[in-house]
Amino acid sequence: MPRPASILSPSSYASIFSLLLVAACDCGGGGLPARSCTTNADCPADQRCVDEVCHPAETRDAGRDADPGCEDEDGDGFGPGCRAGDDCDPSDPTQTGREVCDGLDNDCDGVADNGVLSECGDCNPDCRLGGLGGTDGDPFDPDTDESDGVGVDDDGALVLDSTRINTNFIWIANTGEGTVSRFNTETFVEEGRYYTGPAGAANDPSRTSVGSLGDVYVANRRGNSISRISVLGTDCPDTNGDGMITTSTDGTFLPWGQDDCVLWHTNLEAAFPGERHVRAVAAQDVEGPDGELRQYVWVGGYDTQRVAKLDGETGAVLFVTASPARPYGFALDGRGNLWVSTRDNSRIGRIDTSRCVDEASCAAAPCDGESAMADACVKQTISAPIGGLPYGITVDFNQRVWIGGNDVARYDPSAPPGSRWQRTNLTFGGSIKVHGIAADASGWVWGAAQGNGVVRIDADSPGTWTVVAGTTGTSNKGMAVDAEGKIWSVTQTNQAVVITPGPTIDDATVNTDVARSIVSPYTYSDMTGLQLRLATNPRGYYRHVFEACDEGMGPQWEELRFEAETPAGTSVSYRVKTADTRADLDAAEWVNLGTTPPDASPLSIGDALSAAGISPGRFLLLEISLRAERSSTTMVITPRVLGVDVTHSCPPIFG
Numbered sequence: 001m002p003r004p005a006s007i008l009s010p011s012s013y014a015s016i017f018s019l020l021l022v023a024a025c026d027c028g029g030g031g032l033p034a035r036s037c038t039t040n041a042d043c044p045a046d047q048r049c050v051d052e053v054c055h056p057a058e059t060r061d062a063g064r065d066a067d068p069g070c071e072d073e074d075g076d077g078f079g080p081g082c083r084a085g086d087d088c089d090p091s092d093p094t095q096t097g098r099e100v101c102d103g104l105d106n107d108c109d110g111v112a113d114n115g116v117l118s119e120c121g122d123c124n125p126d127c128r129l130g131g132l133g134g135t136d137g138d139p140f141d142p143d144t145d146e147s148d149g150v151g152v153d154d155d156g157a158l159v160l161d162s163t164r165i166n167t168n169f170i171w172i173a174n175t176g177e178g179t180v181s182r183f184n185t186e187t188f189v190e191e192g193r194y195y196t197g198p199a200g201a202a203n204d205p206s207r208t209s210v211g212s213l214g215d216v217y218v219a220n221r222r223g224n225s226i227s228r229i230s231v232l233g234t235d236c237p238d239t240n241g242d243g244m245i246t247t248s249t250d251g252t253f254l255p256w257g258q259d260d261c262v263l264w265h266t267n268l269e270a271a272f273p274g275e276r277h278v279r280a281v282a283a284q285d286v287e288g289p290d291g292e293l294r295q296y297v298w299v300g301g302y303d304t305q306r307v308a309k310l311d312g313e314t315g316a317v318l319f320v321t322a323s324p325a326r327p328y329g330f331a332l333d334g335r336g337n338l339w340v341s342t343r344d345n346s347r348i349g350r351i352d353t354s355r356c357v358d359e360a361s362c363a364a365a366p367c368d369g370e371s372a373m374a375d376a377c378v379k380q381t382i383s384a385p386i387g388g389l390p391y392g393i394t395v396d397f398n399q400r401v402w403i404g405g406n407d408v409a410r411y412d413p414s415a416p417p418g419s420r421w422q423r424t425n426l427t428f429g430g431s432i433k434v435h436g437i438a439a440d441a442s443g444w445v446w447g448a449a450q451g452n453g454v455v456r457i458d459a460d461s462p463g464t465w466t467v468v469a470g471t472t473g474t475s476n477k478g479m480a481v482d483a484e485g486k487i488w489s490v491t492q493t494n495q496a497v498v499i500t501p502g503p504t505i506d507d508a509t510v511n512t513d514v515a516r517s518i519v520s521p522y523t524y525s526d527m528t529g530l531q532l533r534l535a536t537n538p539r540g541y542y543r544h545v546f547e548a549c550d551e552g553m554g555p556q557w558e559e560l561r562f563e564a565e566t567p568a569g570t571s572v573s574y575r576v577k578t579a580d581t582r583a584d585l586d587a588a589e590w591v592n593l594g595t596t597p598p599d600a601s602p603l604s605i606g607d608a609l610s611a612a613g614i615s616p617g618r619f620l621l622l623e624i625s626l627r628a629e630r631s632s633t634t635m636v637i638t639p640r641v642l643g644v645d646v647t648h649s650c651p652p653i654f655g
Contacts, residue, residue, distance in 0.1 A: 036052055036053060036054075037052060037053065037054045042054070069081035069082075070082035070083070071090075072087070072090075073087070073090040073091070074087070074089075074090055074091060074092060074093040075093055076093040076094070076095070076096050077096065078096055084096075088107065088108030089108055094106055095107070095108050128548070128647070128648055128649065128650065130546045130547075130645070130646050130648075131643060131644065131645040131646070132544055132643060132644050132645075133156055133157065133158065133641065133642055133643030133644060134563065134642060134643025134644075134645070135643070137643050137644070137645065139152070139156055140152050140156065140157075140158045140542065140641075142542065145542060145543060145544045146542075146543040147540065147541065147542045147543065148540055148541055149161065149533070149538065149539060149540025149541070149626075150540035150541065150542050150626055153640065155640075155642070156642075157565075157640040157641060157642045157643075158542055158624065158626065158640065158641040159626070159638045159639070159640055159641075160538045160539070160540050160626050160628055160638040160639070161540070161638075167185070167210070167214070167482055167483040167528045167529050167530045167533070168184060168185050168186055168482070168483050169182050169183065169184060169185060169191075169214060169231055169528070170182075170183050170185050170480055170482060170488055170527045170528050171183075171208050171210060171216040171218070171229075171527050171528075172478075172490055172496070172515060172518050172521055172523055172527060173196070173205040173206055173207075173208055173218060173521055173522065173523035174193070174205070174518055174519040174520060174521060175204060175205055175206055175519075175520050175521055175522040175523065176201060176519055176520025176522075177201055177519040177520065178195060178196060178197065178199065178200045178201040178202065178203035178204070178205065178220075179193050179194055179195055179196060179203075179205070179253055179519075180193070180194055180196050180205055180208065180216065180218050180229065181193045181251070181515075181517070181518060182194075182216075182229075182231065182233075183496075183515055185482035185483065185484070185486065185488070185528070186484070188498075188514050188515065190250060190251045190515070190517055191233060191249065191250065192233055192247065192248045192249060192250070192261065193248050193250070193251050193252065193253040194229050194248060194253055194254075194259055194261060194262055195253060195254075195255075195256045195259070195262070196218045196220055196223075196227050196229075197220045197223040197225050197227055197256070197265060198223075198256045198257075198265070199220070199222070199223050200256075202222055202223065203220040203222070203223040203225075204220055204221040204222035204223060205218045205219070205220050205221070205223075205523075206219065206220075206221050206279070206522050206523055207219040207221075207278070207279060207280060207281045207329070207523070207525045208281065208523060208525050208526065208527050209281045209282050209283040209297065209330070209525060209526050209529075209532070210283060210526060210527065210528055210529030210532070211283035211284075211285055211295060211297075211312065211529060211532070212283075212285045212293070212529065212532070212533060212539075213231070213285075213293075213295075214231035214232075214529065215228055215229060215230050215231050215263070216228070216229050216231070216527075217281050217283055217297045217312075218281075219278040219279070219280070219281040219299060220278060221276070221277045221278050221279060222276065222277075223278075224267065224268050224269055224272060224275045224276070224278055224301075225265060225266060225267045225268055225278070226265075226266050226268065226278065226281065226297070226299055226310070226315070227262060227263075227264065227265040227266075228262075228263045228264050228297075228312070228315060229261055229262050229263065230261040230262075230263055232261065233247060233249065233261065234247060234249065236260045236261040236263075237260065237263075238260055239260045239261075239262070239263060240257070240258070240260060245260050246258060246259065246260050247259050247260050247261045248261070251517045263315075264314065264315035265315065266310060266315040266316070266317065268299065268301070268308065268317070270317070271299075271301070271306065271308040271317050271320045272301035272303075272304045272306055272308070272320075273304065274303070274304070275301040275302070275303050275304050276302075276303050277301070277302040277303055278299060278300070278301055278302070279300060279301075279302040279327060279328050279329070280298075280299065280300030280302070280307075280327035280328060280329050280330040280340065280341075280525075281297060281298065281299050281300070281330060281525065282297065282298045282330035282331065282332050282338060282526075282532075283295070283296075283297050283312065283526075283529070283532060284296045284297065284298060284312075284332055284338075284353065284532075285312075285532075285536075287539075287627070294312075295311070295312025295313050296309055296310065296311065296312050296318075297309075297310045297312050298310075298330060298338055298353070300323060300327025300328075300330060300340065301327065302326060302327055302328060302343075305322065305323050305326050305327070306320050306321065306322060306323060307320070307321055307322075307323045307327060307338075307340075307351065308320045308321075309353075318358075319358050319359045319362070320359070321351075321356065321359060321362035321363070322362075323340060323349060323351075324340060324349035324350065324351060324366035324379040324380060324381045325340045325341075325342035325344065325347055325348060325349030325381055326342040326343065326344040327340055327342065327349075328340075328341045328342050328343045328344075328390070328391070328393075329341040329391070329392055329393040329525060330393070330525075331393045331394050331395045331401070331526075331531070331535070332353075332395065332532060332535065332536055333395045333399050333401070333535050333536065334399055334535055334536045334537050334629075335352075335354070335399070336352060336353045336354035337350050337351070337352055337353070337413075338350070338351040338352075338353050339393055339395060339401050340393075341390040341391065341392065341393035341403055342389070342390060343389045343390070343391070344389065345389075346383065346384045346385075346386065346389060346390065347381050347382060347383050347384055347390070348381075348382050348384055348390060348393070348401065348403060348411065349366065349379070349380065349381050349382070350379065350380040350381075350382070351378065351379050352377075352378050352379070355378045356378050356379070361378065362378060362379070364377070364378060364379065365379070366379035366380055366381050367379065367380050367381075368380070368381050369381075369382065369383070369417075370382060370417035370418065370420055371417050372417070375413065382411065384403060384405075384409060384411075384421070385409055385421045385423060386403070386405050386406050386407040386408075386409045386423065389405055389406075390403040390404070390405045391403070391404045391405040391432055391434065391435055391437075392404040392405075392434065392435055392436045392437040392447075392448075392479070392524055392525075393437065394437050394438055394439050394445075394526075394531055394535075395439070395531070395535040396439035396445065396459050396534070396535065397439065397441060397534045397535065398459070399412075399413065399414065399535065400412045400413075400459070401413070402437050402439060402445055403437070404432075404433070404434030404435060404436070404437040404447055404448075405432060405433070405434065406430075406431065406432060406433055407423055407424055407425065407426055407433060407434070408423070408424040408426060408433075408434050408437065408445070408447055408455070408457060408462065408465075409421055409422065409423045409424070409462075410422045410423075410424075410445075410459075410462050422462045422463075423462065423463075424455075424457055424462045424463060424465055425463060426449075426455065426465070428449070428452045428467070429452075430449065430450060430452060432450070433447075433449055433452070434447035434448060434449050434455060435447075435448045435449070435450065435476070435477050435478070435524055436448040436476075436477060436478040436479035436480075436489075436490075436524030436525070437479055438479035438480055438481050438487070438526075438531060439459060439481070439531065439534065439535075440481045440485055440487070440501075440534075441481075441485065441530075441534055442485060442501070443458070443459050443460060444456055444457065444458065444459060444501065444505075445457040445458075445459050445462075446479050446481070446487050446489075446499075447479065448476035448477050448478060448479045448489050448490075448524060449467070449476060450475055450476055450477070451472060451473055451474070451475055451476075452467060452472060453467040453468060453471035453472035453473075453474075453476065454467070454468045454471040454476055454479075454487070454489050454497065454499060455467055455468075456468050456501070456505055456508070458505065464505065465505075466505050466506060468499055468508050468510065469506075469508070469510070470510035470512070471489065471497055471499070471510055471512075474489070474491045474493055474495065474497055474512060475491045475492040475493045476489040476490075476491050476497060477489075477490055477491055477492050477521070477522065477523070477524050478490035478521070478523045478524030478525070478527065479524060480526065480527040480528045480530070480531070481528060481530045481531065481534075482528050482530065483528070483530065485500075485501065486498055486499065486500050486501075487499040487500075487501060488514075488527070488528075490515075490518070490521050490523055490524065490527070491521070492520075492521065492522065494516065494518050494519065494520070494521070495512065495513070495514065495515060495516055495518070496514040496515035496518070497510065497511070497512050497514070498510070498511045498514045499511075537627070537628060537629050538626075538627070538628045538638070539625065539626065539627045539628070540625070540626050541623055541624065541625045541626070542623070542624045542626075542641075543621060543622065543623045543624075544621075544622050545582065545585070545619055545620070545621050545622075546619070546620045546621075546622065546646050546648075547618060547619055547620075548616075548618055548619075548620065548648040548650065549618060549648075549650035549651075550650075554616070554651065555616055555617075555618060555648050555649070555650055556606060556616060556648060556649045556650075557576075557578065557605040557606055557609065557616045557620055557646070557647075557648045558604070558605060558606050558647040558648055558649060559602040559603065559604060559605060559606075559645075559646070559647045560574055560576075560593055560601075560602060560603045560604075560605055560622070560644065560645070560646055561601050561602040561644065561645040561646075561647070562574070562596075562601045562602075562603075562641065562643070562644045562645075563601065563641075563642040563643050563644075564596055564639060564640065564641045564642065565639060565640040565642070566596055566597055566639045567637045567639065568637075569628060569629040569637065570626070570627060570628045570629070570637060570638065570639035571595055571596065571597065571626075571627050571639065572595065572596050572624060572625065572626055572627075572639050572641055573592070573594070573595040573596075573624075573625040573627070574592075574593040574594060574595070574603060574622065574623070574624055574625075574644075575590050575591060575592045575593055575622075575623050575625075576590070576591055576593060576605060576608070576609075576620055576621060576622050576623070577589060577590050577591065577620075577621045578591075578609065578614065578615075578616055578617040578619065578620045578621070579617040579618075579619055580617040580618050580619070581617075581618070581619065582619055584617070585619055585621050588614075588617075588621075589612065589614065590623075591608050591609055591612045591614060592608070593605065593608050605620070605646070620646065620648075622644070622646060624641055624644065626638065626639050626641070627639070
């Protein structure tokens with residue numbers, strides 16, 4: 001990849017020259033030492049650089065005069081008859097026939113500084129370079145370095161990859177116990193269990209939603225409250241301030257108020273007075289103007305028919321508004337629309353959260369029906385074609401809304417009004433044929449059909465479906481998709497059914513002996529967070545640690561150079577943190593370097609650290625964040641990072 005030249009600051013040159021003067025000093029005499037040089041520019045105006053030492057001009061003239069056959073027109077010691085050899089350009093004293101690092105073409109071959117540049121591509125001999133990707137760096141390796149939501153394409157470039165989102169935990173509400181369990185989706189081991197509110201079993205937790213950081217928001221139906229619980233386990237913050245981390249590490253749980261992983265709990269009585277059934281919750285992560293992550297959570301009250309927006313970090317209620325449909329379930333799409341399923345009048349609702357930002361902006365009554373005018377409203381209600389009442393709801397990768405109930409139906413907002421709905425037309429019985437519903441990254445939609453099993457549906461052809469063999473009779477209630485693409489159906493018979501799908505509709509492996517420790521679960525919303533990540537604007541990151549100098553030597557981190565392609569609607573951001581040890585990197589402060597567009601390569605690491613008041617350490621953690629916005633179609637275009645280089649210098653060592 002291209003390596004733009006690095007320019008040392010005047011202070012850097014001064015430091016180097018001071019060291020060289022000390023090294024060249026003849027401390028036994030009383031005169032000033034001869035000055036070392038690389039080019040004539042390094043010498044005083046009345047001196048010339050000869051054999052890397054500054055000499056008075058008259059000394060060179062004397063040498064030339066001592067070689068009477070030398071025709072040196074420009075005084076560089078080269079020319080016809082000169083002992084140094086012929087001059088390739090007798091009019092240019094810098095073209096001596098020997099290339100030195102001065103930005104000039106000294107050997108007359110048409111290329112400046114060829115063969116004498118440092119590995120950083122500049123004239124700093126102490127500069128060192130570490131690279132990823134490109135033609136000469138180590139390859140990007142998401143399996144080795146820390147990453148989330150990114151992969152590499154056939155050219156080795158870093159790209160967004162929704163199938164590589166790290167959602168390695170599933171949160172299952174133990175409704176009859178008043179707790180929620182965190183299971184590792186790779187090992188199937190329960191790694192934590194937590195009370196979801198102060199009321200014990202009367203919390204009645206049901207709906208869950210997982211944000212991009214992996215934490216879960218749990219809505220308590222009878223408790224009229226919501227709690228946030230951290231995914232970090234023994235690395236949770238010390239929320240109760242007792243100087244230690246106290247948390248559940250298995251299927252046991254601590255009394256309410258004693259588990260540090262319960263980050264906050266908000267009673268919703270003021271927002272939903274008299275509410276008996278908090279039945280909808282959706283985590284939302286929005287990027288701020290500086291690329292910071294702003295966390296929110298939307299909660300729906302079924303009886304009060306109200307929706308509240310909460311600050312995801314603190315649990316504070318930001319505002320409350322009337323819901324366009326009685327909230328039973330929520331799902332967010334990539335354009336910021338909050339879709340509402342309802343057990344009321346066979347309809348769904350929509351709230352544009354990008355415009356519904358306070359009570360005033362959300363105050364207008366919802367528009368009704370399918371039309372361009374209704375689509376432009378902040379709120380909307382839409383009749384659903386299925387008999388009975390909608391139940392579970394999700395949004396697939398292509399921004400189509402799916403609902404369960406007496407059938408499964410797909411709503412495509414991008415299709416012309418009047419042709420947006422398609423039904424699956426399930427043929428088995430049941431007043432509610434499908435409860436929980438989930439969409440994966442491979443083009444399949446999955447429905448929990450109680451004792452009828454798990455339904456697998458072709459997302460592009462809803463009429464093509466099958467019941468997964470081996471899943472009937474297990475009272476399937478909730479559906480979720482994990483990071484590896486496995487399908488989880490949480491049953492009401494205290495177990496989970498885990499399906500590993502094959503490439504065809506009838507190809508699947510089923511494990512019915514998972515999560516046998518759960519208690520009376522009634523849970524069927526987004527339990528892993530993958531649904532949110534697949535349906536909303538894609539983003540991912542890649543992190544790599546660079547090491548500079550030997551221990552005890554103070555490094556100077558200099559530049560980040562990158563080659564990236566950012567189609568319209570995409571961006572790549574870079575930030576770093578530094579510390580003297582790898583262990584200290586975790587607690588170090590992030591420092592933003594820039595975002596392209598508009599920033600171009602190179603970006604100064606040294607200037608950014610200096611501006612933040614941070615001293616450079618031996619280790620530097622670089623984070624590359626890729627983002628994309630969905631276009632008006634369903635297509636997502638990813639940025640590509642072809643390669644990055646990080647340059648640094650170590651103090652020169654003199655013998």
